[in-house]
Amino acid sequence: MCSAIRRARPATGAWTGWDPWRRFRTGFWRRCNSAVSDRLPRALPVIGASRVRYGILLVNLGSPQAPTRREVRRFLREFLLDSRVVELPRLLWWPLLNGLIIPLRAGRVARAYEAIWGPAGSPLRSYTRGLAEKLQHELSDVAEIGWAVTYGDPGIARGLRELQAAGAETLLVIPLFPQYSATTTAPVYDRIADTVKQARNIPDLRLIKDYADHPAYISALADSVCAHWRDHGRGDRLLMSFHGIPQRCADLGDPYPDRCRATADLLAEALRLDAGQWQIAYQSRFGRQQWLQPYTDRTLLQWAREGVSRVDVICPAFAADCLETLEEIGDQNAELFRGAGGDRLTLIPCLNDSDRHVAAMRALIDKYLPEISA
Structure with missing residues (x-):
């Protein structure tokens, strides 16, 4: 046994005594490593062999x-x-x-x-x-x-x-x-x-x-409107209804209304619409503060009272149909329009997964x- 101990003895100069700080150091660094790994976002791991670039x-x-x-x-x-x-x-x-x-x-x-x-x-x-x-x-x-x-x-x-x-x-x-x-x-x-x-x-x-003004996006919108007109007939007017934002946001520099206008003008041009055949409006306002105008619901009420019978509505700000298009426009505003004397409001579907x-x-x-x- 003594010879075995001698063979296992560490090299000269190595510390072999009791270390009272060893457990503290080991536990401390283990906790640090755990905390760091928990804070680093798992979303961004180090990349190894790639399948796609x-x-x-x-x-x-x-x-x-x-x-x-x-x-x-x-x-x-x-x-x-x-x-x-x-x-x-x-x-x-x-x-x-x-x-x-x-x-x-x-x-x-x-x-x-x-x-x-x-x-x-x-x-x-x-x-x-x-x-x-x-x-x-x-x-x-x-x-x-x-x-x-x-x-x-x-x-x-x-x-x-x-x-x-x-x-x-x-x-x-x-x-x-x-x-x-x-x-x-x-x-x-x-x-x-x-x-x-x-x-x-x-x-x-x-x-x-x-x-907002990319040609492929404008072309997709125009194609969807034309396809809808072919399948369901064409209304008297086309309303381009965008989601609204508070007017204060625009006043503070949000470019959203300018981007909506860019889309609307390009879409009207692609569809070859005259000024009296379409209008831009803003929906989904919330609270009592002033939002971007004209409002969608008030525009539809005005059109119905002017004798406009059939209206088509497209919502270019929405990439996919949702509560604001299907329920707010397709149900609520359609009922509002008919109740004010209009005959038919037709919602043109969003681009969705077409x-x-x-x-x-x-x-x-x-x-x-x-x-x-x-």
Whole structure:
């Protein structure tokens, strides 16, 4: 035994005595490593062997997970607490939102969602997923396509994580808001920044600010209007109804109304419409403050009282049909128009996951990721 001990003796000069700090040092560094690994976003792992070089993330706004009061409350709370959406001091807005607005609105909003809910769930989520799947089919050899929502699931961090897990080194994010606004597109930028700000290996990241005047987008809108007219007949006037924002936001520099006007003018030109055959308007106002005008509902009332019988409505700001198009325009405003003396209001579907929408997205991808088409 003594010889065995002598053979195992460490080299001369090595410390072999009792170390009272050893357990502390080991536990300390283990806790540090654990804390650091927990804080580093899993969305951005170190890339090893790559399967694809490019990842493309389509981002829409979001919707509740289910048409229930509980899920609607959760969604509205996340959405309306975003300071990009409601620019009020949090100490003032939080109790008002949670104590009055959500309790009063959750039930009505849940019933509205239930009326448009389909077998695949929320139309917005279903169409966004379908658009991503069709793009994946076209680009399967060169890119991984994902989809996410700003509010709810699947979130943007998860979308980035899955694309990088697939091996993507260059990421293109396409917010599905054709007309830029600080209330819709900017929150996408915020969440991307939150995801990457602590990452060690940040990818080549590209973001599309908007595509309000892109020829492929305008062409897709014009084709959808013409196809609708061929199948259902043409109304007396066409209303281009965009989601509204508070006038104060525009006064402070939000370019959204200018981007909406750019889309509307180009679409009217593509359809060869005279000034009296169409109009721009803004819907979905919330609260008592002044929003962008003219308002959609008041425009429809005025038209009905002027004797306009049939109206077609297209909502170019929405990439996919959702509560604001199907329920607000297709149901509420259609009933309002008929009640004021109009005969028929027809909602022209959004681009959704149609082939023309796929073509428009492909044109955007070719512009911002020219390496794919090279």
